[in-house]
Amino acid sequence: MVERSPVLNMVCHAILIAGALMVCVPLYFAFVAGSLTVAEVQKVPLPWLPGGQFFDNLQLAWSKGNFSRTFANSIIVALGITAGKIAVSLLSAFAITYFRFRYRMLAFWLIFMSLMLPIEVRIVPTFEAVANAALPLQWLLETLHIADLWGWISGHEVAIALEWNMVNTYPGLILPLIASATATFLFRQFFLTIPEELCEAARLDGASPLHFFWSILLPLSVPNMVALAIILFLFGWNQYLWPLLFTTDKDMATAVIALKGLIPRSDSEPAWNIAMSGALLTMLPPVLVVLLLQRWFIKGLVDSSK
Amino acid sequence: MGRKVAFIAALFGALALAGPAQARVEVQWWHAMSGVLGDRLNELVEKFNTSQDKYRVVAVAKGNYDEVTNGVIAAYRAKRPPEMVQIAERGYMTMLLSGALVPVQDLVEQKGYKIDFSDFIKPVASFWSYKGRMSAMPFNSSTPIFWYNKDHFQKAGFDKPADTWQELEKQLYAIKSKGISECGTVLPGDFYWSLLENYSAINNQPYGTLANGFDGLGTEFVYNKTKVVSQVARLKKWLDDGVMQIAGQGFSPEQLFTSGRCSTFVNSTASHGNIERNATISWSATFLPHESDINPPLNSTIGGGAIWVMKGHTPERYEAVAAFLDFVAQPETQVWWHGATGYVPATNRAYALARERGYYKDHPTREIAVLQLSRGTPNENSRGFRFGNFVQTMLAQRQEVEAVFAGQKQPQQAMDDAVKRGNEILRQFEKLNAGKTPETERP
Amino acid sequence: MTLRLSIPWRDARAPMLLRRHGGGGSEAVPAATAGSSRRSGKTRRREEAGLKRANFGDGPGLPTLLLLPQLLILLFFFFIPSLRALMQSVLLSDPFGNNVQFVWFDNFKALLASSDYRQSIAVTFWFTVAQNVLTLGSALVLAFATDRIVRGRSAYRTIILLPYAIAPAIAGILWAFLFNPAVGPLAQLLHHFGIAWDPNLNPTDALILVTLAASWKHICYDYIFLVVGLLAVPVSLMEAAAVDGAGPIRRFVSIALPMLGPTIFFLTVMNFIYGFFETFAIIDAVTKGGPAGATNILVYKVFVDGFVNLDLGSSAAQSVLLMSFALLCTLLQFRYFDRKVNYGV
Incomplete structure (x- = not known):
């Protein structure tokens, strides 16, 4: 603090309180609506104070949203995205920063191109591709007339149908969301800051590249990994469009998609109270992550060396 | 030309040979009915499955009409379409000209079922048929x-x-x-x-x-x-x-x-x-x-959906499909579906049956749609939309x-x-x- | 969301890196290390950009193995779909793919000629600009306030960070509910003050509503970067200015803000990307692109044309245009930052 200025401090507090209120008002009303009965929630105007149905509604939302199943799905998907992305990114960052090989720059640019292209942009072709990811191979087989060839050799008429249908599967929900380069670049940047002496020393000791990776790079990367993991977990948990398109089986839906099913539509009663309880439930895990791991979350971003 | 061997290799090593014929021939029906309507549809399928022991229809809810359409397109392109799919009226031309379907009337006649297609009430029949032949089985018709x-x-x-x-x-x-x-x-x-x-x-x-x-x-x-x-x-x-x-x-x-x-x-x-x-x-x-x-x-004019039959399945599966479509067209099925859901009975015979039983005395508003759909002679402005x-x-x-x-x-x-x-x-x-x-x- | 992870890191770590390297130069300039290795490269033989000086040499076997998972995933879920989009964009095809015609650039021509697409571009533009101004403006004010106070700082920060954890879909649902003209409490409040609020009928109201919801979700992101950026402004500089008689706001504007320049530029790009691509769920939950196409942003249109209208050619052409745009953004930002870094060191 450079100087004292009580008035300005008051103003600053007022600004921050206003900001905090802005964040809290929608959440507060979600809570209020979530604590009312169906009849009360339809009243105009909506009561400003909560009612007594909060826990009943939570329970009902939990069962209606199939949350015991969909929460598990969301956790699997979010953790899968987190672990998968960190793993492939670490490996490829290691490869492009610590090895000299002919197509290094090519690999770099291939990965680089995917940097800012979220799945939403190429949603239709991705859906098609992943609905049957084996289709390219199938084309290859058809172009090469392998079936005919085999039929000619064996005397049987053969139909080869390659199928790798990932609709309603965990890989189908996870893998397409791993396909972007962001984390790779992050680790690349980090590796570039690591003192050259470490690698030189490791080489002098005769350590293999993988040993160096495992015993030196990886431990050094832990703070970055943790911080990144938090952000990726939130990213995975909060996915909407992809699971919306890619799960047709209710048992494979994620929590956010299950919540969408709780939102009143034309052919159901306007149970906004249940929908809001469901919304609170669905946002609870990521909010807890931010609250409890906030130190890591900000630490990773801000001051890992302070 | 020799035995036809079909095999499907899943990419991750699982190799499945087309196994011996199951006790029942199973066919899939992807649909868009949710809530009460979805429950009723499942009951209908259950009725069919218990009415005989040769075939089994598996009803799969695939979301709303848009989602069903997308699902079936993706499945078709991946060469794994279901046998039957319920598509909304607005998709008629897309489906008709898709080259991915078997015309319903051809199928049931070839399989030897005698559905009286002339008995369908006019706006329904004219909507779902091309040059006088039914392309899809009218299922849930409303107005x-x-x-x-x-x-x-x-x-x-x-x-x-x-x-x-x-x-x-x-x-x-x-x-x-x-x-x-x-x-x-x-x-x-x-x-x-x-x-x-x-x-x-x-x-x-x-x-x-x-x-x-x-x-x-x-x-x-x-x-x-x-x-x-x-x-x-x-x-x-x-x-x-x-x-x-x-x-x-x-x-x-x-x-x-x-x-x-x-x-x-x-x-x-x-x-x-x-x-x-x-x-x-x-x-x-x-x-x-x-x-x-x-x-x-x-x-x-009508709205709602019809059952389309997808290409690319074996003759015995089409037997099952034809049997199910015949079941759907029965006046008894139609009357039950009409009462259970509020959709209109698709055939004149079913409508007459409902009347005969005095159904509309207790449910007068349920008759409005039928009367409104079938009043007068449809002309080119009222036959429907293509x-x-x-x-x-x-x-x-x-x-x-x-x-x-x-x-x-x-x-x-x-x-x-x-x-x-x-x-x-x-x-x-x-x-x-x-x-x-x-x-x-x-x- | 994916996108956010890339450059922020570089930027946010600026203080740390500089300190670790003995920290010369302006601290607010994001320090990427590509620069530092390049610098040292002048003294070395066969130095390659982005390659450690101490590396494991030339064998292509191991790095290939290491890169394989990433490249395979990119191949299946990025390159093949992108290639398909490119192919599909010059085709006229029925959704089942049985009837396909090659139409050159007809899909693109039709798009550019269509008033609907132009409206969508305009809507996207206004939506992203308004969202950007609102988000960055609020975040700056909040960050300034946070920087000034000591007591309660972490409590405020915690609360303001909360929306980061909330799914855009949920944020959309909350706001749609609050401002529903029939039941929403805040809509009631507006009606009470005589404002005829109805986002179902009035395109401007609808655009305001989605902008508010989108900004609400995103302010926390800009905020945390600005708070971090302000921490990096040297106290000595501020003190010197204070001695010269500059007040807190003056100092903020004339010292802190210029130092935050790169961060603000970076945040602006990220806000645009967020508005362009990541607000799909908000639009879907709040307005479904209506009324009268008033909130039909480009990404939402890609989805509707592809999955509802089944107009695959047009949807693919739109995807290609969007992808080119995103690629352009990436390159611009990358170039800009690289240059910045070179100036910085």
Whole structure:
């Protein structure tokens, strides 16, 4: 603090309180609506104070949203995205920063191109591709007339149908969301800051590249990994469009998609109270992550060396 | 040419040979029914499965109509389509010319079932058939009817809603001005279907050239030159005067009616189940109104879905499909489905059966849709709609109507623009399908 | 969301890296290390950009193995789909793929000629600009306030960070509910003050509503970067300015803000990307692109044309245009930052 200025401090507090209120008002009303009965929630105007149905509604939302199943799905998907992305990114960052090989720059640019292209942009072709990811191979087989060839050799008429249908599967929900380069670049940047002496020393000791990776790079990367993991977990948990398109089986839906099913539509009663309880439930895990791991979350971003 | 060996190799090593024939032949049916309707559909399938022991139909709910369509397209492209799929009426031309289907009438006749296709009620039959042959099995057919709050009308001194738009307007304004309800009617979510398309049919207005597309792909929209323009202007006026409300996201039009907030509501006859369950008011229903200078009004047209049969399956599976379709067409099945859901019976025989049993004495409003659909002789304005990319043209039209509601455009301008955009979309469909005739080959 | 992770890191770590390297130069300039290795490269033989000086040499076997998972995933879920989009964009095809015509650039021509697409571009532009101004403006004010106070700082920060954890879909649902003209409490409040609020009918109201919801969800992101950036402004500089008689706001504007320049530029790009691509769920939950196409942003249109209208050619053409745009953004930002870094060191 450079100087004292009580008035300005008051103003600053007022600004921050206003900001905090802005964040809290929608959440507060979600809570209020979530604590009312169906009849009360339809009243105009909506009561400003909560009612007594909060826990009943939570329970009902939990069962209606199939949350015991969909929460598990969301956790699997979010953790899968987190672990998968960190793993492939670490490996490829290691490869492009610590090895000299002919197509290094090519690999770099291939990965680089995917940097800012979220799945939403190429949603239709991705859906098609992943609905049957084996289709390219199938084309290859058809172009090469392998079936005919085999039929000619064996005397049987053969139909080869390659199928790798990932609709309603965990890989189908996870893998397409791993396909972007962001984390790779992050680790690349980090590796570039690591003192050259470490690698030189490791080489002098005769350590293999993988040993160096495992015993030196990886431990050094832990703070970055943790911080990144938090952000990726939130990213995975909060996915909407992809699971919306890619799960047709209710048992494979994620929590956010299950919540969408709780939102009143034309052919159901306007149970906004249940929908809001469901919304609170669905946002609870990521909010807890931010609250409890906030130190890591900000630490990773801000001051890992302070 | 030798034995045909088919094998499917999953990429991760699992190799499955087509196993020995199962005890029952199993076929899949992807559908779009949710909630109460979904439960009823499952009951229907269960009835079929227990009625015989050779076949088993597996009903798979794949979300709403759009999601089912996308699912089936993806599955077809991945060469794993289901045997049967339920597609909404608006997708008729896309399905018909897709080259991915087996025509239903050909299939059941080839398999030796004798379904009397001439017995289907006319708007249903003409909608789902091409050149007199049924392309898909009519399954859930509905039509919009006029729902109203009995108390509101009585309080305002009316027996029931008037037959004409002109008189109805006076009634709704009276109800509002007497303070009986703050909202005379609520704009239905699918107003393009009930208040523009069906409006055109009932009031004998052409919607497109070439008999609304029945006579060829060269059809063009013409509703910018008909009473549709004044209909849009009327809706806009009601909206401005507070006689009509829009429910908006998260609050359905039906709720505004069933909670007693709005006095009337134009909606599908299929909402009988929901309205019976949710309404806290004393309600009834009647025919859609018509213009005072159009007398007699023509029939309305259908909405809903039909069962399409996908190509690429084995003969024994098609046996199962044909058996199921035959089951669906039975008058008994039709009557049961009609009573369970509110959809109309698709055949005259089923309708007669329901009447005979006195069903409509207890449920008078359930008969309205059938009567409205089958009144008079359908002409080229009321037979139905045969437009390619009909979802896309509809969304463009809805956008233009919303521009009127928002006060951005005059009704005439908006309908001109909607027709222009719609015709571009139709030309694209024509270009793609030029010279194509639908599937006629046998499975 | 994916996108956010890339450069922020580089930026946010600026203080740390500089300190670790003995920290010369302006601290607010994001320090990427590509620069530092390049610098040292002048003294070395065969130095390659982005390669450690101490590396494991030339064998192509191991790095290939290491890169394989990433490249395979990119191949299946990025390159093949992108290639398909490119192919599909010059085709006219029925959704089942049985009837396909090659139409050159007709899909693109039709798009550029269509008033609908132009409207969508305009809507996207206004939406992203408004969202950007609102988000960055609020975040700056909040960050300034946070920087000034000591007591309660972490409590405020915690609360303001919360929306980061909330799914855009949920944020959309909350706001749609609050401002629903029939039941929403805040809509009631507006009506109470005589404002005829109706986002179902009025395009401007709808655009305001989605902008508010989108900004609400994103302010926390800009905020945390600005708070971090302000921490990096040297106290000595501020003190010197204070001695010269500059007040707190003056100092913020004339010293802190210029130093935050790169961060603000970076945040602006990220806000645009967020508005362009990541607000799909908000639009879907709040307005579904309506009324009268008033909130039909480009990404939403890609989805509707592809999955509802089944107009695959047009949808693919739109995807290609969007992808080119995103690629352009990436390159611009990358170039800009690289240059910045070179100036910085």
